[in-house]
Amino acid sequence: MTHHTDSRPEALDAFQAAVTVSKGSYSLMEALAYRELANYAAGGDAAVPAGVDVEAKLKTFEGRLTREEFDAIRI
Numbered sequence: 001m002t003h004h005t006d007s008r009p010e011a012l013d014a015f016q017a018a019v020t021v022s023k024g025s026y027s028l029m030e031a032l033a034y035r036e037l038a039n040y041a042a043g044g045d046a047a048v049p050a051g052v053d054v055e056a057k058l059k060t061f062e063g064r065l066t067r068e069e070f071d072a073i074r075i
């Protein structure tokens with residue numbers, strides 16, 4: 001029988017790392033990383049500020065991307 005470990009800490013770390021890495025590259029990827037962290041069910045305390053951060057990041061697109069278009073993007 002295989003021992004199955006809890007992957008929530010690793011997943012949360014991965015989401016947070018994606019946010020950090022994307023800040024140095026593409027604004028859209030940063031917004032997507034915030035969105036995924038905000039939607040991550042086991043995100044706990046990190047999910048709430050990520051929801052605020054995604055909204056702030058979307059405002060920086062200045063009408064070049066609608067909320068509907070952003071919500072339709074999948075990676």
